[in-house]
Amino acid sequence: MNSNRLEAFSDGVLAIIITIMVLELKIPHGTDIEDITHLFPVFLSYVLSFIYIGIYWNNHHHMMHVVQKVNGSILWANLHLLFWLSLIPFATGWMGENNFVELPMALYGIVLLMAAIAYFILQNRILAIQGKDSSLSKAVGKDFKGKASPILYGIAIISAFYKPWIAAALYVLVALMWLIPDKRIEKIYKEN
Amino acid sequence: MNSNRLEAFSDGVLAIIITIMVLELKIPHGTDIEDITHLFPVFLSYVLSFIYIGIYWNNHHHMMHVVQKVNGSILWANLHLLFWLSLIPFATGWMGENNFVELPMALYGIVLLMAAIAYFILQNRILAIQGKDSSLSKAVGKDFKGKASPILYGIAIISAFYKPWIAAALYVLVALMWLIPDKRIEKIYKEN
Amino acid sequence: MNSNRLEAFSDGVLAIIITIMVLELKIPHGTDIEDITHLFPVFLSYVLSFIYIGIYWNNHHHMMHVVQKVNGSILWANLHLLFWLSLIPFATGWMGENNFVELPMALYGIVLLMAAIAYFILQNRILAIQGKDSSLSKAVGKDFKGKASPILYGIAIISAFYKPWIAAALYVLVALMWLIPDKRIEKIYKEN
Amino acid sequence: MNSNRLEAFSDGVLAIIITIMVLELKIPHGTDIEDITHLFPVFLSYVLSFIYIGIYWNNHHHMMHVVQKVNGSILWANLHLLFWLSLIPFATGWMGENNFVELPMALYGIVLLMAAIAYFILQNRILAIQGKDSSLSKAVGKDFKGKASPILYGIAIISAFYKPWIAAALYVLVALMWLIPDKRIEKIYKEN
Numbered sequence: 140m141n142s143n144r145l146e147a148f149s150d151g152v153l154a155i156i157i158t159i160m161v162l163e164l165k166i167p168h169g170t171d172i173e174d175i176t177h178l179f180p181v182f183l184s185y186v187l188s189f190i191y192i193g194i195y196w197n198n199h200h201h202m203m204h205v206v207q208k209v210n211g212s213i214l215w216a217n218l219h220l221l222f223w224l225s226l227i228p229f230a231t232g233w234m235g236e237n238n239f240v241e242l243p244m245a246l247y248g249i250v251l252l253m254a255a256i257a258y259f260i261l262q263n264r265i266l267a268i269q270g271k272d273s274s275l276s277k278a279v280g281k282d283f284k285g286k287a288s289p290i291l292y293g294i295a296i297i298s299a300f301y302k303p304w305i306a307a308a309l310y311v312l313v314a315l316m317w318l319i320p321d322k323r324i325e326k327i328y329k330e331n
Numbered sequence: 332m333n334s335n336r337l338e339a340f341s342d343g344v345l346a347i348i349i350t351i352m353v354l355e356l357k358i359p360h361g362t363d364i365e366d367i368t369h370l371f372p373v374f375l376s377y378v379l380s381f382i383y384i385g386i387y388w389n390n391h392h393h394m395m396h397v398v399q400k401v402n403g404s405i406l407w408a409n410l411h412l413l414f415w416l417s418l419i420p421f422a423t424g425w426m427g428e429n430n431f432v433e434l435p436m437a438l439y440g441i442v443l444l445m446a447a448i449a450y451f452i453l454q455n456r457i458l459a460i461q462g463k464d465s466s467l468s469k470a471v472g473k474d475f476k477g478k479a480s481p482i483l484y485g486i487a488i489i490s491a492f493y494k495p496w497i498a499a500a501l502y503v504l505v506a507l508m509w510l511i512p513d514k515r516i517e518k519i520y521k522e523n
Numbered sequence: 524m525n526s527n528r529l530e531a532f533s534d535g536v537l538a539i540i541i542t543i544m545v546l547e548l549k550i551p552h553g554t555d556i557e558d559i560t561h562l563f564p565v566f567l568s569y570v571l572s573f574i575y576i577g578i579y580w581n582n583h584h585h586m587m588h589v590v591q592k593v594n595g596s597i598l599w600a601n602l603h604l605l606f607w608l609s610l611i612p613f614a615t616g617w618m619g620e621n622n623f624v625e626l627p628m629a630l631y632g633i634v635l636l637m638a639a640i641a642y643f644i645l646q647n648r649i650l651a652i653q654g655k656d657s658s659l660s661k662a663v664g665k666d667f668k669g670k671a672s673p674i675l676y677g678i679a680i681i682s683a684f685y686k687p688w689i690a691a692a693l694y695v696l697v698a699l700m701w702l703i704p705d706k707r708i709e710k711i712y713k714e715n
Numbered sequence: 716m717n718s719n720r721l722e723a724f725s726d727g728v729l730a731i732i733i734t735i736m737v738l739e740l741k742i743p744h745g746t747d748i749e750d751i752t753h754l755f756p757v758f759l760s761y762v763l764s765f766i767y768i769g770i771y772w773n774n775h776h777h778m779m780h781v782v783q784k785v786n787g788s789i790l791w792a793n794l795h796l797l798f799w800l801s802l803i804p805f806a807t808g809w810m811g812e813n814n815f816v817e818l819p820m821a822l823y824g825i826v827l828l829m830a831a832i833a834y835f836i837l838q839n840r841i842l843a844i845q846g847k848d849s850s851l852s853k854a855v856g857k858d859f860k861g862k863a864s865p866i867l868y869g870i871a872i873i874s875a876f877y878k879p880w881i882a883a884a885l886y887v888l889v890a891l892m893w894l895i896p897d898k899r900i901e902k903i904y905k906e907n
Contacts, residue, residue: 151346343538
């Protein structure tokens with residue numbers, strides 16, 4: 140099985156996830172400025188999750204670019220990743236509608252943590268096939284971001300119960316860390 | 332007509348089915364731990380259906396891989412399969428929101444049974460064109476899983492009215508049976 | 524611009540239309556047999572519309588198969604068709620939730636009529652480019668079905684106000700008429 | 716990274732945006748003519764936004780046609796555009812359900828303005844790679860429409876607070892301006 144259909148299916152799911160999140164922005168009944176300003180927390184949480192899904196789509200695309208053939212284990216590792224990503228709209232909505240209080244903040248971190256672990260598993264399944272000398276292996280390297288993210292999510296989940304704003308700051312921090320384009324992979328590609 | 336657009340359309344429908352199922356996880360108004368734990372049955376039913384759709388996508392992909400040309404009968408057999416799969420979100424939501432009681436448990440089995448029959452019809456339509464000596468024909472072989480599933484669904488539907496947990500166990504069992512990758516087809520491909 | 528992206532976009536829209544229709548099957552709160560049986564009209568209307576979207580997808584696919592290049596007028600004729608098809612879930616839901624009474628029955632016919640006209644315009648735009656001696660032109664031929672459908676929809680719309688069941692019968696009749704695979708186009712393809 | 720997956724993902728998001736907008740056409744409970752006529756403003760706003768998304772899809776397609784390779788900055792500029800377009804269903808629904816009054820009219824213009832700016836950024840990112848002598852650069856030329864649109868949106872946003880109908884007229888005017896096919900790009904393509 141070649142990787143094209145896997146990418147197309149993943150693209151479809153990610154496109155739908157990113158778009159149904161906006162449905163949480165419920166249309167207000169009134170037309171005053173307050174009707175729209177009280178939606179601001181929901182809007183902020185939408186922006187953050189939109190960026191996260193964008194990052195996953197971007198990284199997923201870079202990684203799959205190297206893969207020619209997929210076997211059953213890659214396929215299910217990919218579905219496992221999509222499963223956790225599919226919970227992001229739920230976690231986003233709960234967090235945004237409740238002004239970023241404790242439990243919703245923690246749950247958002249848990250979903251991000253599980254997605255990060257699922258991505259790590261998928262990457263390892265692909266590396267197992269590609270081998271240590273593959274271009275992907277070189278590109279991933281020590282994978283600083285991939286290892287730092289789950290730790291930061293873990294800290295965020297715990298701090299959500301004490302100081303939710305620390306969790307919020309950490310979620311934004313991780314997103315910014317990934318937003319910076321992954322020069323490593325692009326560099327390796329150019330060398331080949 | 333070549334099979335690419337059929338696959339792309341099926342992928343699109345499956346991607347949407349898998350993603351709208353998550354909309355049944357209604358965002359709770361409160362932010363207590365109970366607000367999230369009482370969603371656990373809905374979450375469980377979502378996990379099960381996600382795996383089922385994943386299995387169908389996987390098998391569908393393997394089967395279509397062999398098909399170069401599709402005619403009208405394959406096209407409608409495929410739409411027939413998508414029709415029953417499109418009812419899975421409904422059956423999943425009804426089952427999960429009612430704590431796996433009798434009638435919803437039975438309906439879930441009926442939808443799975445109809446989808447299994449639709450898949451069987453589609454497979455036969457393709458085999459009719461490919462012929463008995465085709466690689467798909469060899470790969471399908473005696474099709475143990477394909478024949479066992481409808482029987483197990485049938486038992487599950489009946490037992491749902493007496494002991495719903497037996498039905499639940501059977502649905503999980505069939506999913507696990509299919510989760511084990513279909514070595515037959517992969518083996519045949521490698522030989523060719 | 525080649526026709527691949529037009530087909531992919533149309534497939535995406537049709538896949539979403541077909542799947543969001545099922546959201547009108549609202550999950551009942553109770554778990555009695557009545558809770559599910561009173562959904563039967565909604566289910567029936569869903570089946571009918573699913574078949575209609577399937578027919579449009581099928582015919583659209585056959586027609587686009589011939590088209591290599593699309594210009595602006597084909598592109599907008601195609602979007603015009605998708606616009607009317609996008610109203611089918613609304614018309615379907617209104618009809619099904621109100622037990623096939625007068626006005627919803629008529630509206631369903633109006634949407635089908637507008638979609639048929641939009642399809643006719645799209646076909647003519649393509650024929651204008653392909654020329655009278657093209658294989659599509661031969662395949663379409665006298666286009667009996669394409670001409671009979673709007674007339675039958677028209678009769679159905681009028682009869683909906685007097686005898687809604689006549690309208691229902693006509694909608695089923697037109698669907699059956701199209702379900703029979705379009706031998707003409709397939710035949711022409713084989714000849715070429 | 717080649718541009719195909721970017722186009723496919725954008726197509727997916729645009730297809731979903733265009734289709735979920737129709738969900739704002741809430742199915743009425745009654746079956747009288749008033750039940751359907753009071754939906755007319757929502758329908759009108761749906762038509763307008765459908766045309767806008769169609770225009771963006773069309774222009775996006777033309778522009779991406781020239782692009783072979785995409786880098787990180789193009790990818791994020793594209794996601795930025797999709798972000799603002801994803802808010803169109805919300806702005807459309809708010810405007811349509813409130814009979815085109817002040818604030819919703821202004822918000823609709825703001826979303827259109829932000830999308831236009833995002834499109835402009837994306838175009839510039841692509842031109843930066845393609846160079847001044849590229850066919851896209853020639854095709855864009857002085858980009859009269861691209862520069863006039865944000866100005867007209869700006870006027871519309873301000874006038875929305877005084878005379879909402881002026882804003883409405885301007886939104887229709889800009890849509891009509893873009894509906895006229897972009898002869899420039901098509902011409903340049905034919906020359907090459």
